[in-house]
Amino acid sequence: MQTRSGGGQGPSNVRAARDRHGRGARGPLLPVGVPRYRTRTAAFxxxxxxxxxxxxxxxxxxxxxxxxxxxxxxxxxxxxxxTVLPDEIIADGPVPLGRVLQAGVDMHGNPTRARFVVFRMPIEHRAVSTQERSELLTWVLTALVANYLNLDPRTVNPDFPW
Known part of the structure; x- marks a missing residue:
């Protein structure tokens, strides 16, 4: 049996649900209270x-x-x-996981605040579960705070595995 879109059995040939008057979906696909409602980015x-x-x-x-x-x-x-990254970059081997950006001046001459930057994709690729991701984030953020405050990470968190 062939469909109007050209035959074959691939997912591109699946007929879309009827969308009368071009309105699209009438509401959210998932209720707000459901954990799957949040995107992976929002959960991270x-x-x-x-x-x-x-x-x-x-x-x-x-x-x-x-x-x-x-x-x-x-x-x-x-x-x-x-082979050695700067101190303000927290990395797992050659891959940066987080970075401290010191306060300074931007290209327009405006002052900027100091900033901790966490890199989502490298951290998500290194952690399988939410628990592992949370532990890795705690490790990265502890190292960033210790670097910014010029402290030993074990002073910030006595359980720091460094």
């Missing part, structure tokens, strides 16, 4: 906030002027022959 952002909250509360005065950001991938110019 929440894990970052949960891992950062105890550190921020412990060093509230020192971290009051620091922003927290999540970037999908590292957007840095690193040389392929670099």
């Amino acid at each position: 952002d929440q894990l970052v906030m949960d891992a950062y909250a105890p550190l921020h509360n412990a060093y509230f005065d020192q971290l009051a002027g620091v922003d927290l950001a999540v970037d999908t991938i590292p957007r840095m110019r690193l040389h392929a022959d670099m």
Whole structure:
């Protein structure tokens, strides 16, 4: 049996549901209370906030002027022959997992605040479960805070495995 779209049995030949008057879906596909409602990005952002909250509360005065950001991938110019990364980059081998950006001035002459940047994709690829991802985020954020405050990571978190 052939369909109007050209025959074959691939997923591109599945007929779409009827959409009368071009309105599309009339509401959300999933209820708001369902865990699957959040995207993977939103769930990762929440894990970052949960891992950062105890550190921020412990060093509230020192971290009051620091922003927290999540970037999908590292957007840095690193040389392929670099064997040692700068201290402000927290990495797993040659792959950056997080970075401290110090306060400075942007290209328009405006002052910028210090920022911790966590890279989502490298962390998600290294952790299979949510528990592992949470532990890795705690490790990365502890190292970033320790680097920014110029402290030993074991001072920030006595359980730090470094």
